[in-house]
Amino acid sequence: MGGVNVLGMITTAFAAQRFSDDPAVVIISVSMMAAFLFVVGNAVVSSFQRLADASRIKSEFVNIVSHQLRSPLSAIKWQLELMLDQMKMVTGDAAVTMGTIRRQNERMIALVNDLLEVNRIEDDRVILRPTAITIDNFVEQIANGYKPLAEQAGEKLVFSAEARPLVVFADETKLRWVTENLIDNAIRYTKTGGEVTIKVLRAKNMARVEVTDSGIGIPVADQAMIFQKFFRSENAVRARAEGTGLGLYLVRSLVGAMGGKVGFASMEGKGSTFWYALPLVEGEAVVQKK
Amino acid sequence: MKKLLIIEDEAALQDALQKVFTAEGYEVSQAFDGEEGIKAAKEKKPDMILLDLILPKKHGFEVLQEIKAIDGLKDVPVLVLTNLEESTEVMKAIELGARGYLVKANYALKEVLAKVKDILG
Numbered sequence: 462m463g464g465v466n467v468l469g470m471i472t473t474a475f476a477a478q479r480f481s482d483d484p485a486v487v488i489i490s491v492s493m494m495a496a497f498l499f500v501v502g503n504a505v506v507s508s509f510q511r512l513a514d515a516s517r518i519k520s521e522f523v524n525i526v527s528h529q530l531r532s533p534l535s536a537i538k539w540q541l542e543l544m545l546d547q548m549k550m551v552t553g554d555a556a557v558t559m560g561t562i563r564r565q566n567e568r569m570i571a572l573v574n575d576l577l578e579v580n581r582i583e584d585d586r587v588i589l590r591p592t593a594i595t596i597d598n599f600v601e602q603i604a605n606g607y608k609p610l611a612e613q614a615g616e617k618l619v620f621s622a623e624a625r626p627l628v629v630f631a632d633e634t635k636l637r638w639v640t641e642n643l644i645d646n647a648i649r650y651t652k653t654g655g656e657v658t659i660k661v662l663r664a665k666n667m668a669r670v671e672v673t674d675s676g677i678g679i680p681v682a683d684q685a686m687i688f689q690k691f692f693r694s695e696n697a698v699r700a701r702a703e704g705t706g707l708g709l710y711l712v713r714s715l716v717g718a719m720g721g722k723v724g725f726a727s728m729e730g731k732g733s734t735f736w737y738a739l740p741l742v743e744g745e746a747v748v749q750k751k
Numbered sequence: 752m753k754k755l756l757i758i759e760d761e762a763a764l765q766d767a768l769q770k771v772f773t774a775e776g777y778e779v780s781q782a783f784d785g786e787e788g789i790k791a792a793k794e795k796k797p798d799m800i801l802l803d804l805i806l807p808k809k810h811g812f813e814v815l816q817e818i819k820a821i822d823g824l825k826d827v828p829v830l831v832l833t834n835l836e837e838s839t840e841v842m843k844a845i846e847l848g849a850r851g852y853l854v855k856a857n858y859a860l861k862e863v864l865a866k867v868k869d870i871l872g
Contacts, residue, residue, distance in 0.1 A: 543771065
């Protein structure tokens, strides 16, 4: 604020000199401007300080609560695992109930993990460990892992790669999380009998991964907010599809941190295509051109 | 029979770990705080230690540091089993000589067991 003060005082001095030759008027004008800038400057600085303090306290609070929640959540997870091992022959209603408890436990763990990741992103604490990844193979493997879940939901899951191999430089764990999140969403928002297609293609100097579903789609009015934190589209809430509104926010933040882009196209009632694109590793791009 | 020492203050987690490793034929000792953990390590001379980080009386990092300074224990592999996962913590654990680092909430008991078997060879 010091620079602004000095600049304000000089400007005021020049302006006052143009309107009056009396040095007393100039001195009074400059003094008044200095006092005004001092008061306003202090108010702005202390507001920013208060905001920074509030943000730090919120961040610490989320961090502590999330870590504290993980202890009982992991205790439930492990005890449940033991119980399910002992009750291998459990059938009927009991099996459904146990399955529900397990899914809800995993859902809470995922929510805590997401909150911690959001906190890391907002505090600029995300550390990426990039390695060269052959993205067509990488995504195919993940897609294959989702086939049982799609089958269970009565949906068809199809993978295709239009160009191979495509190599990108990215953090494997984060990229896995991003890819899984998009496929998981596609399966979750598609009804029985629907289809989820996953495509890997080359788009100029980028490798692009597209996940298309024949699900509920996103209403036009909600589309601008879809990547915002905690936002859930009105029809997703109505369909009672599980979700926290953090997934797509994290997808965009993480892909952005890895130097990539995200996007989507959607029509309510017809389905959506979500995609991310990452720069191709130069050497590999040259190989592709030959 | 391989000897395992579990240093963990949460009873429900201790119980689950103890059950799964005993069923697999391991001889399991338990300690519920950092100081007790170091004492048990000296007495039991385990083949491997599972170590939580947030512990009463002595933090897991201090326990790890002390164990790595004791003759006869410094080569015992330590697997950190915690719910903290900031990269600074993971890096510190590895720098102090931990052989592995697992976030409890993100791993099933079977996966913890597989990791222990992998480290013990």
